[in-house]
Amino acid sequence: MHNKASGEGALKMACGAFYLPKRNIQKPEDAHFIYAGTMGVADGVGGWAEKGVDAREYARQLMRNAMISIQQRHNRGVEPRKVLEEAFLSTKAKGSSTACILTLNKCGYLHAVNVGDSGFMIFRNKKLMYKSPVQQHNFNCPYQLGNHKNSDRPCSATEVKVEVVPGDIIVLGTDGLMDNMYTEEIEDEIKKTTLECVNPKQLAWTIAELALYNSMNKYFLSPFAKASELAGKKRMGGKIDDITVAVGHILP
Template identity: 30%
Template sequence: MARIVKESPYSEKRYLPPQTLLQNAYNGIVKDGKIEGGGSTACIAVGSQDGTLQVANLGDSGFIQLRLKAVHHFSNPQTHAFNTPYQLSVVPPKILALTRLLGGTQLSDSPADSNDTNHQARHGDVLIFATDGVWDNLSQLELLKIVSRQMTASNAWVTGDSGTEVSNNLHDLTQEGGIPKQHENTLQTLLAVSIVGEAKAASINTRRDGPFAKEVQRHYPDENYHGGKVDDICVVVAIVVKNEKDKS
């Protein structure tokens, strides 16, 4: 996807919907042939300078849009059945042949199956894109608490006369060195690291039932499943900041 965007003419970059970007990249991987077999979910966003955000989500990765201590939008996972997410796949010919021989079918979804949504981002919004290792272990409310705590402690969100407001320091906090730490030296990196840490801790906590545990209990009450779910955890955080030149 990075190569496709980089090599596209400027005029085309502005009109690359995320589903199209995903489709072209998937076609390239299949044609290349270097990947013999595998599968992946996907969550891709394309933002414009006017604040328009297009998102294509396929499977149980996803994103959440937070605005001033509130959940503004949360993507719903796509699954064929419980714990069976949609995913792009490259299935080896031998596996396909064996599946057909046994009378079965191989699940394989396409970029066209992604759930496409349009959103309007606003100055101060926090956008979180993550794999299911986050969503299976942290609820929307828990994520909101993590982000609100860091945004407030960093004075990115402040209490004003009309409630919670975006501070005038937000732009500086999102620049390299905006946070006085050796590694997490931008606000968005600090948020991502905090979410990863909380999700990892919850995943190995056998006494804390996360969203996945609650779903197992709902679908399979006899399983006696409790605790977190150890899984891959990947987080990308974007903070929406108004262009300094546009400020009045």
């Protein structure tokens, strides 16, 4: 994805994204988009591969349909929940997926909707200011959209609006990021940048590479390993997974 500076009203958001596959680049599970001040990520549930279903196809269709919805309603303003609902109704592929869509609205708020264990963080003055909550039915079983009877629906999504200011950095990611990096580690990378020279795509690439490194470290007490312990399933190491990171930089 190319960097784009866009948004509505006084503030703008420059965006960039980077994706790293779990193992086989020919069979990715994540999908994402960046369009007109809006970013979205989705993580196709890999378990569908055991049933002969392309685990990414649902996620890919969902994100493509979300972008189409945004294109159709751009002059009316982007409403993430409605975008997610329209994308969900238009997605007919087999499978299921988590999803997180966020946009910079004309009032200077980051408006987001999230289903599952993807999510986003807002950093202000290079410190964590906000982190979206995770939606899980139980450990390692996130909410997920799909067309089968046990799937969750957009009405279950968490919706939030958070005021942002120039200089804020938004880091959006699938669980491949969230399960393998602590917010303090992301803060450390943001501290290496100057707010006047933030390159969203470069920062997304750096964060994704660090998440990949952590995922392969068998001795790292990762966020996923900590969550496993709390669930009574002791383990060490990172979680090998597809990793998608999108970064937004709020501009005046």
